[in-house]
Amino acid sequence: MIYPWLNEFKKPLEIAYSANRLHHGILLSGQEGIGKAEFSEELAKGLLCNSSANQLEACGHCKSCQLQQAGTHPDKLVIGRDKKTIGVDEVRKVAQFVQSSAGQNANKVIILLNVHLMTTSAANALLKTLEEPNAHRYLLLVTHEPMRLSATIRSRCLDHNLAISHYEDASNWLSSFDLINQPWHILFAQQPLLLLNWHQQGDLNQLDKLYFCIENLQTQADLQQINEILKQKPEFISVFSIFLFATIKDYLVQKRLSFSCYQKCIKLLANFDTSIKTILGLNVPLAISQLIFSLQEQFNLNN
Known part of the structure; x- marks a missing residue:
């Protein structure tokens, strides 16, 4: 099938x-x-x-x-x-x-x-x-x-x-597994089998926590929980970047971030993604912390 x-x-x-x-x-x-x-x-x-x-x-x-x-x-x-x-x-x-x-x-x-x-x-x-x-x-x-x-x-x-041109086809299929309740599921509209795999592996709760920590991104506790989740599930680093990009974009749409600051944030995220892929032995928790602190500096410039 x-x-x-x-x-x-x-x-x-x-x-x-x-x-x-x-x-x-x-x-x-x-x-x-x-x-x-x-x-x-x-x-x-x-x-x-x-x-x-x-x-x-x-x-x-x-x-x-x-x-x-x-x-x-x-x-x-x-x-x-x-x-x-x-x-x-x-x-x-x-x-x-x-x-x-x-x-x-x-x-x-x-x-x-x-x-x-x-x-x-x-x-x-x-x-x-x-x-x-x-x-x-x-x-x-x-x-x-x-x-x-x-x-x-x-x-x-x-x-x-291969791409999904009619999301209803995927959405209806996902709904049969009760997989359209996550507030972040739309970020993976073109990757429905990832959602199914996470469901089967019992990872959805961890991803929910990761998403809400990134969405808030206010306290040291949020950062600690992000690092703890990614330590347990290093394969979620790519998901972390997707969640972070969505948060940065939301800040721009909500006018909580100027366009120039938005561009700087995107560049910081791109540099992080490149480091993850190219630097052997990278201290990932340190790189994540530095990225979050740098982004918070940009967010604070607009407050």
Whole structure:
């Protein structure tokens, strides 16, 4: 099943496939939590189904579908699940897989998850495979950072940037899990699967606390709680930045912040994000404290 907000992206692929014009390399990009990996799996099911009749719709009952459900389909290769660097040896497996005969119907499918994690040599090896396409071989490249791929690789693929154009589709889906009550859920309107994952992991209460601390941002206690939450959940640092950006923006909209101060605040936040990503061994609690104090100075200039 494809998530309802992604149905519109499947239709042009179905049309191309039914006309035997589906591109051999499909780049599926979009934000984390939108459902790219799941979308690629659904495409693979349709491409490998023995009964799809060029409709990209898996029957769920044929031998090919059963093999996929068991995770043992010989004509399907998935790389990059572990979110680690993808080396040249793994991409060479792709070339070998593409060149070998299909075990079921004519098609073979390769899903490359987190393809932006390829090394330079791996990217060069993949480029050769993309430049010399084999009939009935489909490479599905999945990434939330497409600009980390070379322009040459992107040019050899059909680029599908997955995004939610009708938020009602996602909102209705989220409401079935009671996930539209958080005051900050709209900040992740394009990433509904993140909300579901946080719900399943039991993280929503911690995120609520983080959001309200950042929204208030008045006392030393707020700062201490922010650092405590991020110490327990360092993966929430990106969420911290999103919450902080929303707070800064609200200050501007409410005219509690001049535009020049707003620009300085955004620059401070951008510098923090860059430091988090590039400085090894960064003292994160200290960096957070310095950022908060600097922002408070800007906020106080308008009081």
